[in-house]
Amino acid sequence: AQSVTQLGSHVSVSEGALVLLRCNYSSSVPPYLFWYVQYPNQGLQLLLKYTTGATLVKGINGFEAEFKKSETSFHLTKPSAHMSDAAEYFCAVRTNTGTASKLTFGTGTRLQVTL
Amino acid sequence: GAVVSQHPSRVICKSGTSVKIECRSLDFQATTMFWYRQFPKQSLMLMATSNEGSKATYEQGVEKDKFLINHASLTLSTLTVTSAHPEDSSFYICSARTGGNTEAFFGQGTRLTVV
Numbered sequence: 678a679q680s681v682t683q684l685g686s687h688v689s690v691s692e693g694a695l696v697l698l699r700c701n702y703s704s705s706v707p708p709y710l711f712w713y714v715q716y717p718n719q720g721l722q723l724l725l726k727y728t729t730g731a732t733l734v735k736g737i738n739g740f741e742a743e744f745k746k747s748e749t750s751f752h753l754t755k756p757s758a759h760m761s762d763a764a765e766y767f768c769a770v771r772t773n774t775g776t777a778s779k780l781t782f783g784t785g786t787r788l789q790v791t792l
Numbered sequence: 793g794a795v796v797s798q799h800p801s802r803v804i805c806k807s808g809t810s811v812k813i814e815c816r817s818l819d820f821q822a823t824t825m826f827w828y829r830q831f832p833k834q835s836l837m838l839m840a841t842s843n844e845g846s847k848a849t850y851e852q853g854v855e856k857d858k859f860l861i862n863h864a865s866l867t868l869s870t871l872t873v874t875s876a877h878p879e880d881s882s883f884y885i886c887s888a889r890t891g892g893n894t895e896a897f898f899g900q901g902t903r904l905t906v907v
Binding site: 713718719720721722723726767779780781782783784785787 | 798833
């Protein structure tokens with residue numbers, strides 16, 4: 678079974694500061710890892726994903742994440758926060774089990790960006 | 793990217809009535825669709841997985857007779873909340889994908905309020 682732990686339900690940063698949202702996963706098979714962003718009363722938008730290959734993954738809006746197998750982590754970062762980054766962020770894991778595969782989400786981290 | 797449209801975005805219904813939520817893949821054929829429920833300030837909880845032309849697979853603890861899912865075509869899945877009660881009030885989100893190892897795309901969600 679797979680699971681996802683997001684440390685910190687709420688993170689606050691100043692505009693222009695580094696954003697670091699933490700995600701650790703548990704999976705019995707090589708995982709596919711995802712970060713999604715959700716704005717109020719909206720669905721989820723994919724920021725980036727790791728499947729295989731390069732462990733540093735770049736996504737939209739300047740975000741990136743690094744898959745570290747030894748640490749079972751997939752932390753999300755952005756060098757400089759913007760006010761528009763304020764949203765809820767979800768890390769998710771999917772095991773590579775074909776048509777039966779499904780996503781397991783973390784509890785989410787609310788990012789607040791202050792002036 | 794692929795577009796998943798969910799309708800309605802908001803619905804208010806009286807206790808005891810039924811509500812149908814539609815999820816459409818606009819520019820791709822969705823062999824698999826997922827229905828999630830999200831409580832305020834919480835993560836997404838998978839309710840059921842539906843494959844076109846077959847019965848949905850419900851997660852443990854989800855009442856299949858209360859949450860009826862139909863996936864009659866490759867572009868449409870519906871979730872019907874039967875005999876709705878105030879405790880069914882929530883944010884419901886669907887997602888769709890073409891195959892087992894492809895990315896799933898999310899609808900914009902439906903805010904259900906039962907009064």
